[in-house]
Amino acid sequence: MSGKRVHLAAHFPGVNNTTVWTDPRSRSQIDFASFEHLARTAERGRFDFFFLAEGLRLREHKGRIHDLDVVGRPESLTVLSALAAVTDRLGLAGTVNATFNEPYELARRLSTLDHLSEGRAAWNVVTTSDAFTGENFRRGGYLDHADRYTRAAEFVGLARALWDSWAPGETPRRHAVRPGAIGTVRHSGRHFTVEGRFTLPRSPQGRPVIIQAGDSDSGREFAAETADVIFSRHGSLTDGKAFYTDVKRRLQRYGREPDELKIMPAATFALGDTDEEAAERAAEIRRQQVGPQTAIAFVEQVWGRDLSDHDPDGPLPDLEVGEGVTQGRVPIGDRAAVAAKWRALAEEKHLSIRELVIEVTGRQTFVGTPESVAGQIDQHVQQDAADGFVLVPHLTPGGLDEFVDRVVPLLQERGVFRTEYTGRTLRDHLGIGGPR
Structure with missing residues (x-):
């Protein structure tokens, strides 16, 4: 390849307003056929992996199930275990919570996926201190916010100890293994006490790939110490460079090389035969993603009040911030400060509620002709703003097809993206080698 290799992954969205459900081309978010279609498209495009997010409780807004969640x-x-049977090389990444699971059981489930897929499994490690989500579990909201990453770090370390407890190359034959092939894991820490032997041998890639998405200082440090991939939100060239430099710099204190951690921001795209057509399409997608009801819901989350009597095409509410009407979402932080910032922006640009929400909730990362988008992606990677991108299409399940058909061949022509898989495991695709 002529430059740094571009890494690509495909995200199947669900708990946000990325997906345009009203488009006639949109299909089911829960039928297996939808997952299969998107995964097969990603594999046809020679993507590194297919990525599933997950929530542990349906979010609520004003006491009702939040309209932006997928129910069912x-x-x-x-799902990923089923996809292992209909794909051959594509990595399979699942989001699983380290706060409301136990290391031995989750390590076993992830190792099972890694074996079924012949070394293509990945775990996106997430945490939560949300008591609302915790009500679905025996311990409830017991975990303080400051303890999220201490538990997650101990969890990941223990899972790795279990995965590594079998001797390399050892597999059971006739329900027996040679003496000493399986080590006993003994661990007594702040959050977990475990003593026993793991039931599964090492997988073809040694152990599952670890993905992490935290952006706080502690989250970045956790990723630098433990992650193989960061699912970042820093998709612009300037922000991407700053994030990339910061996280790669942190690797040194853990004895790691820069190539051992891949930084892959989430990215959206809008294509057109001309740049003007692509811009028009991007604007229309944004208006579909932020309809009148969605716009009001976003502002209600910040203002903490029922604003259903407000016109989405009218001005922001002239009200103080209330106590809150949404449960289960990532906390906004200082809602009063956010409200003040939004109000100043709306006044400066003369924006209605809906126009403001479109402005502040993000735009398509890459907009243009296929040639332009391929060039933008390559630029980000070559200039160290990312190692690649996790693409989030706005249509399920066919939203990735156009990108694979029109942009991937151009990246291949540039010599920065594979034309065929050269390895079998996800670690092979990512170029990160086996675990230490």
Whole structure:
């Protein structure tokens, strides 16, 4: 390849307003056929992996199920195990919470996926201190916010100890293994006490790939110490460079090389035969993603009040911030400060509620002709703003097809993206080698 290799992954969205459900081309978010279509498209495009997000409780807004959630989404590792049977090389990544699971059981489930897929499994490690989500679990909201990453770090370390407890190359034959092939894991820490032997041998890639998405200082440090991939939100060239430099710099204190951690921001795209057509399409997608009801819901989350009597095409509410009407979402932080910032922006640009929400909730990362988008992606990677991108299409399940058909061949022509898989495991695709 002529430059740094571009890494690509495909995200199947669900708990946000990325997906345009009203488009006639949009299909089911829960039928297996939808997952299969998107995964097969990603594999046809020679992507590194297919990525599933997951929530542990349906969010609520004003006491009702939040309209931006998918109701009925199957459990991620079960879906990925089924996808292992209909794909051959594509990595399979699932989001699983380290706060409301136990290391031995989750390590076993992830190792099972890694074996079923012949070394293509990945775990996106997430945490939560949200008591609302915790009500679905025996311990409830017991975990303080400051303890999220201490538990997650101990969890990941223990899972790795279990995965590494079998001797390399050892597999059971006739229900027996040679003496000493399986080590006993003994661990007594702040959050977990475990003593026993793991039931599964090492997988073809040694152990599952670890993905992490935290952006706080502690989250970045956790990723630098433990992650193989960061699912970042820093998709612009300037922000991407700053994030890339910061996280790669942190690797040194853990004895790691820069190539051992891949930084892959989430990215959206809008294509057109001309740049003008692509811009028009991007604007229309944004208006579909932020309809009148969605616009009001976003402002209600910040203002903490029922604003259903307000016109989405009218001005922001002239009200103080209330106590809150949404449960289960990532906390906004200082809502009063956010409200003040939004109000100043709306006044400066003369924006209605809906126009403001479109302005502040993000835009398509890459907009233009296929040639332009391929060039933008290559630029980000060559200039160290990212190692690649996790693409989030706005249509399910066919939204990735156009990108694979029109942009991937151009990246291949540039010599920065594979034309065929050269390895079998996800670690092979990412170029990160086996675990230490």
